Amino acid sequence: MSQTFKKQRFVKVIIVGFLWIGASMMLDCMGQASLALSEEPVNLLAHEYPITIDSTSLTPPTWWHVPGITPLIWTMDPISSDAHRTTEVQTLKLKPGEYRFGTFTFDFPFRVTMKGVLEFAGGLDQCVGGRGTATLNVRCARTQPYGGQPDY
Template sequence: MRRSNLNLPRFVGNSILACSLVATVLVGDVGAAREAVNPLTREYTITIDPTALDPPTWWHVPGVTPLIWTKDPITYESYKTTDVREIKLKPGEYRFGTFTFDFAFLVTLEGKLEFDRTLAQCVDGLGTARLVIRCSHTQPYK
């Protein structure tokens, strides 16, 4: 009978070690993939402060908050300008609106606000996560 040069215990040990290393790499890659989040799906807390608006009214961010145009805001859960609210927004373009005006604003990939600089007399919060509305209409005051 011919004897094999194969050392079975060493072969089994090396095979187990190789399988363990492969499994560790695969699990590590799955973990890394799980941690990688699409930046467009991340939600940021944005504070909306319309408390300076006079007279008080209702406001909305279409697609995010209860609409003020389609339902009776008094009996529906519409947001009043007398309250500061925090809402969750993903990066993208949105509109803030009341019954008398609206304007576009953008949430960046970093969760900061951008809007047209011509609104500076009426809107604060550029580069922050807090949108402060001070005017009941957005036409510049002169």
């Protein structure tokens, strides 16, 4: 019995940072699953994830920015700018990497992981929520009354 197979590469280990298009599962003669990969790799660092920013609990209302992604609040008159207001929930398309959320009185770093979820320093838990999710909840207009040394 003859069979014709298309030439494909098979791997049992996925390299972090790349996703192969056209992947399919196959069973080899030992019954183990192998992943058939096409020749076109896609860089996972280029994938944009929807990240929701909810800062609606900040009082008084103000403006916020994520430098390099949204309009900056420091460069122009905030009333006439396109900067985001804390009165509305916004969804941004962010690639995996390091970012900063900032208002006029408070800013902090956060990270979007390769899985599209958020990570940030534990010292921010009093004012920031959403670790391990795709929603960043900002609850404080400044880091006080936190009196410890920041770990961010």
